[in-house]
Amino acid sequence: MNVPAAWYLILAAVLFGVGAFGLLTRRSALIMFMCIELMLNAVNLTFVTFSRTLSDIGGQASVFFIMVVAAAEVTVGLGIVVAIFRRRSSTSVDDLSELKG
Amino acid sequence: MIASTYALASILVFVTAALLILGGAVGVITMKNPVHSALSLIMTLFGVAVAFVAQSADFLAAVEIIVYAGAIVVLFLFVIMFLGVDRKENVHVEPLVGQRAFAGVGVIITIAGLIALMAKSHWVTGTMSVSTNGVKLAVGQGNVKQLGTAVFTTYLFAFEATAALLVIAVVGAVLLARRERTLQSEEVEV
Numbered sequence: 001m002n003v004p005a006a007w008y009l010i011l012a013a014v015l016f017g018v019g020a021f022g023l024l025t026r027r028s029a030l031i032m033f034m035c036i037e038l039m040l041n042a043v044n045l046t047f048v049t050f051s052r053t054l055s056d057i058g059g060q061a062s063v064f065f066i067m068v069v070a071a072a073e074v075t076v077g078l079g080i081v082v083a084i085f086r087r088r089s090s091t092s093v094d095d096l097s098e099l100k101g
Numbered sequence: 102m103i104a105s106t107y108a109l110a111s112i113l114v115f116v117t118a119a120l121l122i123l124g125g126a127v128g129v130i131t132m133k134n135p136v137h138s139a140l141s142l143i144m145t146l147f148g149v150a151v152a153f154v155a156q157s158a159d160f161l162a163a164v165e166i167i168v169y170a171g172a173i174v175v176l177f178l179f180v181i182m183f184l185g186v187d188r189k190e191n192v193h194v195e196p197l198v199g200q201r202a203f204a205g206v207g208v209i210i211t212i213a214g215l216i217a218l219m220a221k222s223h224w225v226t227g228t229m230s231v232s233t234n235g236v237k238l239a240v241g242q243g244n245v246k247q248l249g250t251a252v253f254t255t256y257l258f259a260f261e262a263t264a265a266l267l268v269i270a271v272v273g274a275v276l277l278a279r280r281e282r283t284l285q286s287e288e289v290e291v
Contacts, residue, residue, distance in 0.1 A: 002111045006224045008152060010216055011119050015126055015145075017212040022130030024204035027196075030181060034129050034142050037173065041149050044161075049225075052156040055238055056230035057251045060158050064252060067161075067168055068263040072270035074173050078180045079277035085184045086280075094196060 008049040016042035029081050029091045033074065040070050114155045121148025139177045146170045157240045160248050 019038030026032055044063045051059025081091055088095055121144055128141025146169045153162035239247050252260050 003107050003115045009219055013212050013215045017208045018126040021204055021208045025201050030135050031138055038126050048153055048156050048158045053225040054227055054229055057247045060248050061251045061256050063161050072266050075270045075274045079274035083277045
């Protein structure tokens with residue numbers, strides 16, 4: 001018998017917490033993006049666990065769409081980081097106090 | 102006692118996945134060098150893929166490796182190298198006083214709240230899917246078939262919408278990363 005769903009849900013909650021902590025404390029925009037990926041993966045893990053427990057493929061379909069959105073988000077986000085770096089020569093979010101280009 | 106209730110193999114798989122996931126996640130937020138953080142992220146993604154396989158999401162495990170570890174992390178590494186920001190960030194300085202303490206307290210409250218909420222509501226609530234009649238999800242090729250059927254029937258509209266989303270994302274990324282070629286002198290300066 002497989003391990004209970006609770007174990008995977010706790011693991012996902014802790015992973016989400018670690019990602020959130022990194023997002024709140026790190027100042028490099030690139031690392032913050034990686035932390036967002038960690039949080040998205042925590043949610044993916046939760047979806048797959050619910051999908052397994054309820055025998056519902058809908059959870060896995062949701063993960064599929066989350067992955068697509070994550071890929072799009074990273075593409076645009078890194079484009080913005082590159083554009084900002086051209087202007088400011090830094091990826092630290094502390095230097096970004098205004099929207100003016 | 103636990104080992105007798107659940108198969109030893111599934112416990113080993115869970116422990117392996119948990120170590121990979123948490124080790125990688127802690128690495129991402131503690132490494133000073135962004136390249137090392139990206140490599141730690143790959144470790145986490147492999148752990149998540151292991152957890153997916155253990156929970157009969159075979160197709161998603163493959164996609165996790167191919168799309169996340171293969172494309173997204175490579176994109177991260179490419180941008181890190183391209184910008185030349187692979188120098189070490191000083192993580193010991195804390196410009197905002199008490200930022201880490203507040204973040205830590207907030208995160209602990211969040212995790213504890215989530216776990217308490219789930220434990221109180223018997224972890225997983227809801228009804229079994231009617232389409233599978235309570236039979237366990239298929240693994241291997243059967244999983245690909247099930248997921249494909251769901252995506253191309255029930256979620257067809259969302260699937261088509263992702264096509265538009267990806268096109269918009271690509272166009273947006275090209276537009277953002279494009280250099281403005283207005284002046285010849287600017288080109289030389291860059």
